[in-house]
Amino acid sequence: MKGLLDIKSLSIGLASERVRERPxxxxxxxxxxxxxxxxxxxxxxxxxxxxxxISIMGLLPKGLTILNGQIFFEETDLLSLGEKELxxxxxxxxxxxxxxxxxSLNPVLTIGQQLKEVFLAHRDGExxxxxxxxxxxxxxxxxxxxxxxxxxxxxAYPHMLSGGQRQRVMIAMAMALSPKLIIADEPTxxxxxxxxxxxLRLLKRLQKAKECSLLFITHDLSLVxxxxxxxxxxxxxxxxxxGPSKDVVLNPFHPYTKALLSAIVDPESPKAQRLAxxxxxxxxxxxxxxxxxxxxxxxxxxxxxCLSVQSKxxxxxxxxxxxxxxxxxxxxxxxxxx
Amino acid sequence: xxxxxxxxxxxxxxxxxxxxxxxxxxxxxxxxxxxxAVKDVSLSFPxxxxxxxxxxxxxxxxxxxHIxxxxxxxxxxxxxxxxxxxxxxxYREFKERRKKIQLVFxxxxxxxxxxxxxxxxxxxxxxxxxxxxEELEERAQSILISVGLDPSCMxSYPHQLSGGQRQRVVIARALxxxxxxxxxxxxxxSLDVLIQAQILDLFLEIKQRLQxxxxxxxxxxxxxxxxxxxxxxxxxxxxxxxxxxLELYKNPLHPYTQLLLASVPKIGDGKGLLESDPMEExxxxxxxxxEQDINCCAYYHRCNKRSDECVSGPIELKVIGENRRxxxxxx
Numbered sequence: 198m199k200g201l202l203d204i205k206s207l208s209i210g211l212a213s214e215r216v217r218e219r220p221x222x223x224x225x226x227x228x229x230x231x232x233x234x235x236x237x238x239x240x241x242x243x244x245x246x247x248x249x250x251i252s253i254m255g256l257l258p259k260g261l262t263i264l265n266g267q268i269f270f271e272e273t274d275l276l277s278l279g280e281k282e283l284x285x286x287x288x289x290x291x292x293x294x295x296x297x298x299x300x301s302l303n304p305v306l307t308i309g310q311q312l313k314e315v316f317l318a319h320r321d322g323e324x325x326x327x328x329x330x331x332x333x334x335x336x337x338x339x340x341x342x343x344x345x346x347x348x349x350x351x352x353a354y355p356h357m358l359s360g361g362q363r364q365r366v367m368i369a370m371a372m373a374l375s376p377k378l379i380i381a382d383e384p385t386x387x388x389x390x391x392x393x394x395x396x397l398r399l400l401k402r403l404q405k406a407k408e409c410s411l412l413f414i415t416h417d418l419s420l421v422x423x424x425x426x427x428x429x430x431x432x433x434x435x436x437x438x439x440g441p442s443k444d445v446v447l448n449p450f451h452p453y454t455k456a457l458l459s460a461i462v463d464p465e466s467p468k469a470q471r472l473a474x475x476x477x478x479x480x481x482x483x484x485x486x487x488x489x490x491x492x493x494x495x496x497x498x499x500x501x502x503c504l505s506v507q508s509k510x511x512x513x514x515x516x517x518x519x520x521x522x523x524x525x526x527x528x529x530x531x532x533x534x535x
Numbered sequence: 536x537x538x539x540x541x542x543x544x545x546x547x548x549x550x551x552x553x554x555x556x557x558x559x560x561x562x563x564x565x566x567x568x569x570x571x572a573v574k575d576v577s578l579s580f581p582x583x584x585x586x587x588x589x590x591x592x593x594x595x596x597x598x599x600x601h602i603x604x605x606x607x608x609x610x611x612x613x614x615x616x617x618x619x620x621x622x623x624x625x626y627r628e629f630k631e632r633r634k635k636i637q638l639v640f641x642x643x644x645x646x647x648x649x650x651x652x653x654x655x656x657x658x659x660x661x662x663x664x665x666x667x668x669e670e671l672e673e674r675a676q677s678i679l680i681s682v683g684l685d686p687s688c689m690x691s692y693p694h695q696l697s698g699g700q701r702q703r704v705v706i707a708r709a710l711x712x713x714x715x716x717x718x719x720x721x722x723x724x725s726l727d728v729l730i731q732a733q734i735l736d737l738f739l740e741i742k743q744r745l746q747x748x749x750x751x752x753x754x755x756x757x758x759x760x761x762x763x764x765x766x767x768x769x770x771x772x773x774x775x776x777x778x779x780x781l782e783l784y785k786n787p788l789h790p791y792t793q794l795l796l797a798s799v800p801k802i803g804d805g806k807g808l809l810e811s812d813p814m815e816e817x818x819x820x821x822x823x824x825x826e827q828d829i830n831c832c833a834y835y836h837r838c839n840k841r842s843d844e845c846v847s848g849p850i851e852l853k854v855i856g857e858n859r860r861x862x863x864x865x866x
Contacts, residue, residue: 241727241728241729241730242698242727243697360592389591389592389754390591390754390755390756390795390798390799391591391794391795391798392591393798394797394798394800416727416728416729417728417800418728418802419800419801419802420800422802423800446802447802456729457728457729458802459732460728460729460731460732461728461732461802462732462735462757462758462761463761464757464760464761464780464781464784465781465784465785466761
């Protein structure tokens with residue numbers, strides 16, 4: 198499989214003057230997505246997964262700067278492109294689905310106006326569309342994402358749709374120009390379980406039909422084996438573990454991945470075992486929790502929460518090690534260092 | 536009431552509670568539309584039980600929680616708390632009683648006043664619980680420690696805390712008046728999985744310690760089944776199924792419960808979850824809730840087992856076996 202997106206040692210930091218005190222939001226991140234592959238990026242809130250996604254789109258907010266690294270998208274380094282070239286890629290080559298369907302649609306424009314905008318903004322390419330043609334394509338798109346009465350829905354405003362329907366519109370917008378890569382940033386966290394399943398099914402079906410790649414960002418590991426081929430587990434801006442999604446979920450190595458998995462509740466577990474998680478996790482202290490940003494060279498970032506911490510972990514940080522006997526799996530932990 | 540065996544007394548009960556909301560038209564208008572948010576719900580909560588209420592958004596579970604907490608009078612029916620109709624009490628008595636039923640809201644971001652420190656919020660709640668002035672500081676600290684927070688956060692404002700910490704503050708605040716019933720309306724759905732697990736464990740721990748009756752509301756059947764003893768499944772204002780949690784989770788009887796259960800992603804079962812009928816969403820074109828026919832099963836338009844019998848008359852909750860109730864004629 199040919200690589201589509203290749204992020205090489207990407208570091209993102211705060212642009213403030215106090216850079217030296219709390220330097221990295223994302224640190225030395227390597228991530229690869231092949232053609233038609235779906236990759237999951239998993240981690241808790243604040244670990245830098247959304248920032249990574251936004252940096253691919255070139256939409257980093259003012260306070261954050263890219264310190265180091267390259268993002269290759271089909272041989273071109275996205276970071277070296279100017280705003281004009283980026284605008285051409287955004288939407289037509291790479292598109293994004295955001296977490297909250299409530300706030301990512303403009304409330305004063307109809308669904309149709311917002312969908313048409315996608316085509317109008319990218320008019321300068323080889324294929325330009327007429328007004329009628331654009332309208333037809335919009336109807337087609339809404340039909341694709343399973344919205345009933347697509348023609349009438351074009352005139353609807355976002356508030357007239359439910360959360361699931363709004364997310365469908367967002368997917369239609371993202372799919373409009375058949376991009377090669379879709380970034381979905383927690384697309385289902387704001388939704389009901391039954392609706393979540395519908396949206397995920399839709400996303401996978403369209404991804405297969407159009408043969409595009411998918412970067413799926415989530416904090417829920419139970420979704421990962423269903424959605425992704427490969428998984429990256431992220432903590433404090435670092436990749437902690439990577440590998441084929443089923444292998445990682447069924448047989449996790451890194452203590453953090455294990456913690457994430459243990460957080461998925463099992464209603465069939467005996468009641469006596471249920472308090473275990475609370476007892477194991479040390480009492481939450483404000484002071485330790487507020488250090489979201491890693492200090493440079495201070496050992497493993499997960500050490501302060503790790504249950505199998507050794508003295509080594511505080512001194513230096515392990516590399517992301519290949520596990521020789523298991524293909525494609527890499528772990529950043531001293532437990533597995535030879 | 537079917538579930539009283541093994542539990543001593545019923546602490547809170549709902550008897551035929553209904554709540555309607557008017558959508559359109561003032562009182563002179565001829566066009567009137569009404570939403571039945573809660574439709575003839577009768578439930579009983581024995582002391583010390585954890586009752587889980589599951590349902591999708593818009594099914595009326597939050598409205599029901601507000602009715603139970605004394606925040607919203609029902610249009611019909613009674614809320615019986617300690618043997619007395621809560622809404623028939625005099626104002627002063629009502630206020631005292633209501634304190635014993637506390638609510639934890641869904642969104643920890645909006646249920647704390649951004650201009651008050653954590654310490655102020657907790658102490659204010661303690662004052663409501665008639666704690667003498669001298670003990671306030673000490674009690675506030677111990678209550679924060681008991682929910683797993685550092686007492687140093689007394690001086691913090693809500694924006695300085697993370698989502699999980701804020702939810703802990705909200706729980707601490709609810710515990711200040713030593714409630715008998717704690718209603719939790721989607722308390723973990725806006726949190727990360729790790730934090731979610733910690734908060735759930737906190738609930739279990741508090742329950743062991745204080746013997747409170749929990750009413751846990753969520754859309755996630757997995758979490759509800761994990762935490763509760765009895766589950767009630769709600770759809771469009773009605774209870775569709777009720778039963779002991781593990782039994783219901785392993786063997787759901789109502790088609791809607793079966794759908795809810797099938798939507799829970801499980802780690803073991805590979806990729807099958809996302810590969811069923813892709814266009815199923817299109818088939819079911821639902822009516823709006825206010826257009827609903829009274830003689831029709833509420834779930835009719837989405838049910839995969841529907842037949843003509845389902846629209847022939849109102850469907851009653853049937854008692855099945857020792858302790859399960861289902862509102863479906865096919866069972």
